[in-house]
Amino acid sequence: MGVAAKLPGPARRVAVRSTRGIVRALGLKGRSELAFWTDVWDRSIRDGNLWGERALELSGDDSIAEDYVGRRWQQARAEVNRVLEEASIDDRNYFDGKVVVDIGPGCVGFPDACPAKRSFGVDPLAEAYREAGLLLESEAVYLDVPAEDIPLLSGTVDVVVCRNSLDHVDRPTTVLSEIHRLLRTGGELILNVDLDHPASPTEPHEISRESLRSWLADFEILREQEWDHGHAGSDQPGHAIVIVAQKPL
Numbered sequence: 001m002g003v004a005a006k007l008p009g010p011a012r013r014v015a016v017r018s019t020r021g022i023v024r025a026l027g028l029k030g031r032s033e034l035a036f037w038t039d040v041w042d043r044s045i046r047d048g049n050l051w052g053e054r055a056l057e058l059s060g061d062d063s064i065a066e067d068y069v070g071r072r073w074q075q076a077r078a079e080v081n082r083v084l085e086e087a088s089i090d091d092r093n094y095f096d097g098k099v100v101v102d103i104g105p106g107c108v109g110f111p112d113a114c115p116a117k118r119s120f121g122v123d124p125l126a127e128a129y130r131e132a133g134l135l136l137e138s139e140a141v142y143l144d145v146p147a148e149d150i151p152l153l154s155g156t157v158d159v160v161v162c163r164n165s166l167d168h169v170d171r172p173t174t175v176l177s178e179i180h181r182l183l184r185t186g187g188e189l190i191l192n193v194d195l196d197h198p199a200s201p202t203e204p205h206e207i208s209r210e211s212l213r214s215w216l217a218d219f220e221i222l223r224e225q226e227w228d229h230g231h232a233g234s235d236q237p238g239h240a241i242v243i244v245a246q247k248p249l
């Protein structure tokens with residue numbers, strides 16, 4: 001009898017077999033997150049759409065691709081341009097030659113389309129996403145670990161992107177310490193956070209701008225911008241903040 005067969009009912013239904021030959025059961029947070037990507041996000045793209053505001057324009061194309069993989073790459077390019085635009089970075093070559101780490105990339109493909117020297121995605125669901133066929137094939141390296149403990153050397157990363165994921169992690173302040181550790185001196189953090197929304201299974205933290213600023217005490221904030229933004233892509237009112245911060249020289 002395999003390990004999965006010994007698990008209790010609800011967990012057994014969501015057991016994920018990884019290429020490492022182990023069976024992992026996702027908790028409620030992981031199951032809810034994965035269900036969003038498979039049942040909502042990916043389904044929409046399979047149905048012929050792109051996801052999110054102005055995705056086609058941000059992809060740089062004139063029309064939505066006919067095939068699924070084409071739409072996935074359009075979406076991925078759109079997310080790279082979205083990150084730059086939200087951070088008011090006009091230099092389209094900003095990522096060139098850099099080591100870039102994306103915290104909580106989900107399946108949107110930022111690490112895949114990012115034109116960096118090396119591009120990493122850090123997400124504890126990375127293996128589950130890959131198993132579900134949700135990751136693009138690219139030279140990006142996905143690490144199937146929580147961002148509270150990232151197996152990369154200190155001071156080796158030029159840019160960390162953390163978009164719509166700080167409220168999803170288990171320990172936001174530990175993640176910010178880990179980002180600080182990874183960044184080289186003068187390296188930059190592009191942080192985008194949905195503020196003040198009620199906690200949910202996938203977003204266990206309600207984050208205010210005041211707590212965010214205090215958590216960034218070890219960084220130098222270069223600029224920040226806040227705007228109204230429907231929470232989680234929905235009609236619920238909400239607002240988001242983008243902070244570009246630097247590990248001080």
Ligand SMILES: C[S@@+](CC[C@H](N)C(=O)[O-])C[C@H]1O[C@@H](n2cnc3c(N)ncnc32)[C@H](O)[C@@H]1O
Pocket residue numbers: 033103104105106107108122123124125145146147148162163164165168169170171
């Ligand atoms: C809403 S998605 C963000 C997707 C993408 N960054 C974007 O801009 O749309 C949040 C992601 O954070 C991931 N996540 C949850 N806990 C995490 C942790 N401890 N460390 C890193 N990522 C985590 C989730 O698995 C999920 O893929």
